[in-house]
């Protein structure tokens with residue numbers, strides 16, 4: 001594993017703080033490399049966060065030992081591993097062929113073993129704070145959940161109410177009603193399941209969390225969403241596909257209803273795809289510098305939302321080809337402004353490109369980004385405008401108009417995607433500094449090294465930019 005700078009979990013300003021002028025100068029500034037020439041590089045990125053953390057959960061609930069090949073090793077996956085260990089799973093690193101760290105072997109949790117009270121740190125990981133409490137509900141014992149300061153502000157009420165509606169006690173150490181982190185789940189060793197109605201309009205992860213454990217409920221699960229539309233549907237489709245792959249029967253034929261049949265989760269041996277969302281900033285570099293980026297091993301068939309990059313970047317003026325498993329993106333003469341609906345976790349990267357575009361852009365369907373690692377709509381507006389840009393928040397997204405950007409500091413708000421958005425802007429605008437680049441360790445600890453290798457790459461040499469190799 002490459003050396004990674006320490007992260008500053010939770011020790012970060014939020015957009016509201018900055019509006020009041022209380023920036024945290026203790027966080028280090030990273031001089032974002034300015035691209036003096038078009039990039040021309042082949043890039044390999046680490047494994048998918050969403051797939052790694054889903055397979056870790058399923059391995060902990062499976063009917064035998066499982067193996068994850070080429071998984072992600074980052075803060076979010078480390079938090080998931082520690083959480084599952086606290087609940088009784090065994091997770092062991094074993095040598096593998098992945099470039100970014102070892103494989104993982106997982107021995108599942110034995111729910112019949114009564115466990116002592118355990119504390120679970122969710123950090124700022126949505127997948128940990130939403131996916132793990134229902135697992136704690138299934139096993140005997142008390143699990144106390146908490147996370148970074150900003151994690152206490154992320155929407156959690158739906159999962160807390162769902163666990164309670166399933167008949168499992170959720171409370172707080174100080175007796176206040178539990179609506180957000182911190183809270184404790186007191187599991188009894190089994191959950192009856194059945195019909196459960198939730199409002200998942202704040203996060204698709206509420207649906208995924210319950211689907212992932214549903215097969216282990218005595219009666220399975222009929223989950224129904226009622227309320228405004230569920231965001232990030234691609235991530236729910238990923239959950240359903242992954243469940244089917246381990247032998248779980250899921251019926252999602254009726255919109256807003258998911259039926260999970262009770263039964264075993266089959267142990268598996270699975271190779272994790274690279275993180276296509278995290279491929280985004282590198283592909284964006286092709287547009288920001290009018291260069292070319294190639295990403296080998298792009299899956300021909302994937303449930304990752306990052307596959308949308310192909311259409312998004314083409315709409316923004318790039319030439320995009322997928323041939324022999326390699327995605328090649330070449331930036332056009334200019335970045336075209338465009339309208340995009342529901343870009344989910346891709347939105348910060350898209351917004352950075354929009355700030356460099358020659359025409360106006362409108363991002364819609366992303367109101368729930370206000371509940372992500374930070375209020376991403378406020379953060380993107382604040383940081384783009386701080387560099388002289390023209391961004392405006394709408395009720396469900398952003399409007400970004402062309403403007404000449406200048407040097408300055410981009411605050412990252414403990415948000416990996418804000419940090420990488422700053423890096424993209426820095427390619428095209430000389431003198432950009434990104435606060436706390438180490439926060440990329442949430443899902444890609446090697447980001448600064450891979451970014452540097454991409455910029456140092458000499459395409460003629462034909463090697464791949466990755467952490468630990470500067471070509």
Ligand SMILES: O=C(O)C1=C[C@@H](OP(=O)(O)O)[C@@H](O)[C@H](O)C1
Nearest residue numbers: 050203204205208231232235345
């Ligand atoms: O299930 C997952 O792995 C994710 C679901 C999405 O959450 P939201 O529905 O809260 O956007 C996404 O933004 C997040 O990065 C990962």
Ligand SMILES: C=C(OP(=O)(O)O)C(=O)O
Nearest residue numbers: 124125126127345372373
């Ligand atoms: C929203 C994100 O993360 P989380 O899984 O913490 O919700 C993200 O990675 O963009």
